[in-house]
Structures are given as structure tokens and as C-alpha cells.
Amino acid sequence: MEQASRTHIADVLVVGGGVIGLAIAWRAAQLGLRVVLADPDPGGGASLAAAGMLTPVAEAAYAERELFDLGSTSLRRYPAFTAELAEASGLPTGFRQTGTLQVGYDADDMAMLTEHARLRESFGATSRRLSSRECRKEEPMLGPAIAGGLLVSDDASIDPRLLTTALRAACTAAGVVHVRQRVVHLRTDGDRASGADLADGCVVSSASVVLSAGWASAGIGGLPPGAAPPLRPVKGQILRLRPTQATLAASGSSSMINRTIRGIVQGSSVYLVPREDGEIVVGATQEELGADTTITAGGVWQLLRDARAIVPGVTELELAEAVARLRPGTPDNAPVIGPSLLPGLVLATGHFRAGVLLAPVTADLIAGLLVSGTIDQAAAPFSAQRFERQAV
Amino acid sequence: MEQASRTHIADVLVVGGGVIGLAIAWRAAQLGLRVVLADPDPGGGASLAAAGMLTPVAEAAYAERELFDLGSTSLRRYPAFTAELAEASGLPTGFRQTGTLQVGYDADDMAMLTEHARLRESFGATSRRLSSRECRKEEPMLGPAIAGGLLVSDDASIDPRLLTTALRAACTAAGVVHVRQRVVHLRTDGDRASGADLADGCVVSSASVVLSAGWASAGIGGLPPGAAPPLRPVKGQILRLRPTQATLAASGSSSMINRTIRGIVQGSSVYLVPREDGEIVVGATQEELGADTTITAGGVWQLLRDARAIVPGVTELELAEAVARLRPGTPDNAPVIGPSLLPGLVLATGHFRAGVLLAPVTADLIAGLLVSGTIDQAAAPFSAQRFERQAV
Numbered sequence: 020m021e022q023a024s025r026t027h028i029a030d031v032l033v034v035g036g037g038v039i040g041l042a043i044a045w046r047a048a049q050l051g052l053r054v055v056l057a058d059p060d061p062g063g064g065a066s067l068a069a070a071g072m073l074t075p076v077a078e079a080a081y082a083e084r085e086l087f088d089l090g091s092t093s094l095r096r097y098p099a100f101t102a103e104l105a106e107a108s109g110l111p112t113g114f115r116q117t118g119t120l121q122v123g124y125d126a127d128d129m130a131m132l133t134e135h136a137r138l139r140e141s142f143g144a145t146s147r148r149l150s151s152r153e154c155r156k157e158e159p160m161l162g163p164a165i166a167g168g169l170l171v172s173d174d175a176s177i178d179p180r181l182l183t184t185a186l187r188a189a190c191t192a193a194g195v196v197h198v199r200q201r202v203v204h205l206r207t208d209g210d211r212a213s214g215a216d217l218a219d220g221c222v223v224s225s226a227s228v229v230l231s232a233g234w235a236s237a238g239i240g241g242l243p244p245g246a247a248p249p250l251r252p253v254k255g256q257i258l259r260l261r262p263t264q265a266t267l268a269a270s271g272s273s274s275m276i277n278r279t280i281r282g283i284v285q286g287s288s289v290y291l292v293p294r295e296d297g298e299i300v301v302g303a304t305q306e307e308l309g310a311d312t313t314i315t316a317g318g319v320w321q322l323l324r325d326a327r328a329i330v331p332g333v334t335e336l337e338l339a340e341a342v343a344r345l346r347p348g349t350p351d352n353a354p355v356i357g358p359s360l361l362p363g364l365v366l367a368t369g370h371f372r373a374g375v376l377l378a379p380v381t382a383d384l385i386a387g388l389l390v391s392g393t394i395d396q397a398a399a400p401f402s403a404q405r406f407e408r409q410a411v
Numbered sequence: 412m413e414q415a416s417r418t419h420i421a422d423v424l425v426v427g428g429g430v431i432g433l434a435i436a437w438r439a440a441q442l443g444l445r446v447v448l449a450d451p452d453p454g455g456g457a458s459l460a461a462a463g464m465l466t467p468v469a470e471a472a473y474a475e476r477e478l479f480d481l482g483s484t485s486l487r488r489y490p491a492f493t494a495e496l497a498e499a500s501g502l503p504t505g506f507r508q509t510g511t512l513q514v515g516y517d518a519d520d521m522a523m524l525t526e527h528a529r530l531r532e533s534f535g536a537t538s539r540r541l542s543s544r545e546c547r548k549e550e551p552m553l554g555p556a557i558a559g560g561l562l563v564s565d566d567a568s569i570d571p572r573l574l575t576t577a578l579r580a581a582c583t584a585a586g587v588v589h590v591r592q593r594v595v596h597l598r599t600d601g602d603r604a605s606g607a608d609l610a611d612g613c614v615v616s617s618a619s620v621v622l623s624a625g626w627a628s629a630g631i632g633g634l635p636p637g638a639a640p641p642l643r644p645v646k647g648q649i650l651r652l653r654p655t656q657a658t659l660a661a662s663g664s665s666s667m668i669n670r671t672i673r674g675i676v677q678g679s680s681v682y683l684v685p686r687e688d689g690e691i692v693v694g695a696t697q698e699e700l701g702a703d704t705t706i707t708a709g710g711v712w713q714l715l716r717d718a719r720a721i722v723p724g725v726t727e728l729e730l731a732e733a734v735a736r737l738r739p740g741t742p743d744n745a746p747v748i749g750p751s752l753l754p755g756l757v758l759a760t761g762h763f764r765a766g767v768l769l770a771p772v773t774a775d776l777i778a779g780l781l782v783s784g785t786i787d788q789a790a791a792p793f794s795a796q797r798f799e800r801q802a803v
Contacts, residue, residue, distance in 0.1 A: 258708070260708050263703070263705050263707075264703075265700070265703070308657070311655075311656075311657070313655050313729045314729060314730045314731075315655075315726065315727060315728065315729060315730060316650070316652050316715055316718070316719070316725050316726050316727070316728050316729070316730045317719075317725075317726025317727060318730075319711065319715060319730050320712065320715035320716065320719060320726060323708055323711065323712035323715070324712065324716070326708070327708070327709075327712060333708050333709075334707065334708050334709025334712060335707060335708070335709060336707065336708050337705045337706060337707060337708070338706045338707060338708045338710075338711050338733065339706075341730065
């Protein structure tokens, strides 16, 4: 006997309810499209372990010029994006434009930072070089050994968990249909994507399918060879540290640091991102060991060691949570944003460490593509074709 | 309108369902006494964070001769105690008599270990001195920097969570009535303890009351001045590390170490206690900061740093749990075992770090006292009178 299975009809099926998928669904629905968003655990993927740094300048050292420009564009959109989101959802996002202080632990680390500064100046970005004493004036809780730093004033941060919660509410308000199911198989009709099969046997029938499920995008069946970009999982472990009654009593303030601090400690990178309530997110490991999300003794040890070197007082905070998730990495660590070789299948994945930063610009680009059929030139460097060519 | 409240009638009320209270209740019930055991969360106190090392010899360096003797007596009873418990409960306890390897990280740490060895030899205990190479022959996963060690063959370990579970089952089988309530107030009748009031308004009426609730013993109302020993909470944080699929595949064996390893790492103490299934318990901090059980970044960092110095491979294990509980410390860090100045009120608390080790001997001593009215001479050094005198 066959089980009755429901069919959802939509203009667009968005596969994946992390920041990227949610932002796309929201923007697409705002443009009048009927959107179904499918995710078994919205906000529970890489977004859950994201610290929410919005630091295109600080990231620039590791990135190509194009990715820096895309990140800068997205950061510039963030104030309006979050204001609009707050209005649409009635919920906070924790957006704070308080800058980033990059610090070096020793002379070698400072040399690396100076190299970063030179690179970012060549991109037209600016930062102010600070002495060890000037760093401590900005951030009095910095460790005494800090050699010096760079202050980037424009950078911001957001709470990715608040962000996904607000985006879900805004999606609902805009008419997005949430389906809490895993997409198991892409459906095609002739030479076009036409929807997908869900884990519960239901079907979504749609004119377009947006693949925006991060690393999980790689696990969906029925994709024609070459239609999805090559993705690898890059594990990130992060910690959440929280004030205790003792630290609150000792400092008289909830916050141990005033802004995002990124440190290089004897070659090892660490960041500390503060929230309004005094929570500090410490991240992140980068482990290329397959699709494993185990919290390891070594990962936690490394994060605590480096965070403690930068801000010794963090040892007094509560270790409230350790969590690991998988970032979606492409061969060049830049995202894929735009059409695929399969008509109707749109790609928005591979955002690696920058999914939160790039959510506003990615959503605008993809929503524009869905409505107009063509994608803005800004997405050209992030076309899937760069991997399709390689695959030949 | 007054609420109806139940009265439990018993020969003995045991206050506290950690290893000490449970072992006493079991032994007292075996001797024919009607026992009520009251605890809102049996096994959820200090026992929950205990590693279960049974190492009187390794502890000797920090202890008085009398405590070493008491611990040795208790260790000798452990094989029969656990065999009887297994039969009574039908449950395992994880008892393993595999010895302890004490190691020193550097030359100063080795000097401290040698000092320990000399002290324990003066107590008549023995241990075998091992070179760095001999240590690694016993424990191949030891770090290359280990300076040397001492092997104590008689030591054992147990899983305190299995132990409390088995003791609860054995208590039930022996007729102990479990009451999942907090004792709020001691009741007296003339000059004698006569039971207690419970948090839900019920009453236990009993000829004797055994105070064996660890640090929580200090929070019970109605105790006459001087009747309870001075107790302070000493916080201990521990970690549970577990094998992952990757570590199991790499080693072909579930266990990274063969026996309890106690290390001194640049003056800081750490221990690693293995379980049959490959879990390793790493402990423990000792923090004298009041009744706080927060897991701190600094506590976890210190444990991981020192464990990693001893057995570098632990970094690959899953950090499965971090837990903190409060040990009950007396002014001399030795337990109080025996009658109090209030007739009918019996004390079995203040076991500090040795509650699991001392459970069999404490239970035998207290059960004997409850039945006969006099306590064995072995308990003399642990009489409450040593603090009553000081209090004058």
C-alpha cells in the first residue's frame, strides 16, 4: 500500500535554513516569490557555531581581493539589513559596530600582523597601528605580554543565534513556508530542476531550487555530475564563556572586553567576540578531518590556551558551552553564488568561515537572480563555472 | 488548613545518599536496622565528580599517618566489599586493582615524588622507582618529557557512578527506605537526636541520625552548637574524556592507558583514571572559593594542560563532560567518623578527597556504632572531639 504524501507547490525551494538559506528565503519572499524553506534543524548547522564576526578587513589577509570586496559590501549593508530585520521580526540580532582589535602576542606575531596591514592597505582598507600600551588603553584586560596591535574601526559583530531566530520570524511574516525536513533528492523535469523529495516522503514542486545547506549541500542526491561545487567539511570548535557572579562582582561590569579581539599567539589564531550580556565567544579551530563534530580535548585546550594568552582574565569565566560544526569549504575557500549548469538549480554555498558576514549580499544577489533570471556582476568571481572548468 | 504530612519511622535516618551515606545505610540494614536514607539527588553530590582512585599510598604524602592507615584498611576491604555488593545488587562497580603510576614531569617534580616515596616508606608502604624509559614501558602513551616515576602495585580504582548505583540497589534489596527529599532540620527529643524534618513537610522519626551528606551536612538546621564539625566546601572540577572512532581506529584498543596515572607537572598535580571502556577521568582542581560549582575556563584549561603534558594523546579524545562538585573539608582535611556531642547524632562527613576510598571502612565503623553503641578504636583519630576541643 502506498502512503499518501503531500506535495508543496512553490516558486522557489530553498534547501537549508542556516543564515544563508534564511536570508535568501526572506529576500525572495519580500520580492513576491512563493518560498518553501526545508531544513530539519534550522539554525542548527554551521551558523550555530559561528561567532558572528563581521570583519572583512581582518579577514582580508587570508583572502583574495574579490572576497574582501564582497565582504566589505555585505558589511556596509548590515546596518540597514539588521534594522529592517528588527522591524520585520520584532526581534534583536545583537548587531554591534564596535570594531576589531587585532593583536600580536610576540614579535613574530606582530610581524605577521604588519604583513596583514600592508595587504589590506593595498586593498584600500585602513587600520590604525597601536603600541602595546595603546592596545591596553583600548582593552584594559589584555595580557601584559601583548606586543602590539591594529585597530579596525568599521568592523562589527552579530549574534548568529539571534540572527537565525530573527530571520525565521521575518521569513514567516513574509509568507515563507517552513518545512522541518531534510531534502534527500533533487527532482528534475527534462533539463530543469523542478523541486525535491523530502525525508518524510513529501515532495516540493518548484520552478527553482536554491542549494544553500552549507556542507550538507554535498549530501543531496540526484544532482547531475558537476552541478554542485566540490565541498569539503572544515570542522570548527568554539567555546562560549560567560560571566559568573564572582567576575561580575569583581569588575562591576558585565563585559570583560569592549570589542572583537583577534589574536595571533605564536602563529596560532584565536578570536574573542563579546556580546552585550558579557558572554564571550572564543573560536575557532580549523580541522580538516572529515565530517566529524566531536568536541575534543585538544580543540578546547588550544582555544583556552590562546584566549588566555590574549586576555588572561577569561580563565575566571564560566565555560558554558563547547560546540563543533562543519563549515562548507570549496577548493579556493570562496563561496559559490549563482546559477549552476542545471537550469533552475541555484547555488549559494561554500561560504566557509564567512557565511554570517556574507548573508546580506548573498541574499540580495540570489533573490535578484530568482526574480530577473540574471545575476549581478558582483557575483561573477563566485560563479560555479570556475570549478566546472577545473572538473573537465 | 494544615497539610497532612507523613511520618517515617526508623531505627536510623541516614542523611545524604553519596557513597558514604549509601554504604552506611547498606551495612546498617544488613545488621537488621530499619533505615531511612534521605537525599534529594542520591549520587549527585561529590560522588558524581569523584574519579574513584583507591590510592592510599599515593595520597600518603599529603596525609597524616592515621589517615594513611585508615585508607589502607579500606582499600584492603574493597575486593570483598565490591564482590558482596555485586552479588547483592547484580550490578558492576568497575573495580580494578591495576595499580598507580606516579610520574614527574621535570627534575623538580621528580624531587617531589622522591620525597613522597621516602614518606610512604616511613609508613611501611612500598613503591618501585622507575626510570623514564621504564615508565614508558609500563605506559607507552606517556609523553617523552616525563622524567621518571613510581609504581604502586596495590592501588585500585572504581567507577563512583556505578558504585552509587549498585549501592542504591543493594540498599533497596536490604530494606532501606529511600526518601528523595532534602533534610532541612534535625529534630531532638530532650537531649537526643530523634529524627528530622524533610523539605516536603514529612518527618522522619528515628532513634539515631547519621549526618553523612558531605558538604551539604553544614546546611542542616537545628544542629546544637558544636554538634557538627566545621566544614568548608572545596570545589573540584573534573573532565571525562572518551575514545572517538578515530582514536579507536588508530590504536586498535579502547584504552589509552593501563592504570591510574598521577602526575606532577611543574608543581601542579593531575591524575588520569582509566575505565574499562576507554573513558579517562582527568582531575581535579582544588578551589577554596565557597559553595560554587561553576565549570570555569581556567579549571578546564589547567586540567587539559597537565593531562596533555603527561599523556599527549589525550588531546585526540572527546571532551565528553566537565563537572564540578564540592568536597567537604574539615580544618585538618581528615574525616569525622563517630558520635557527636549530641546523643543519637552520629557523624560521617568531612571525607574531602577520600570519600570513595574510605566508604567501606567508614560504613563498617558507623554500622558497628549504631548496633553496639560503641565505635571501634580505629576511628579514634577521626573523632569529632578534636574540633570540639578546639572550639572551646
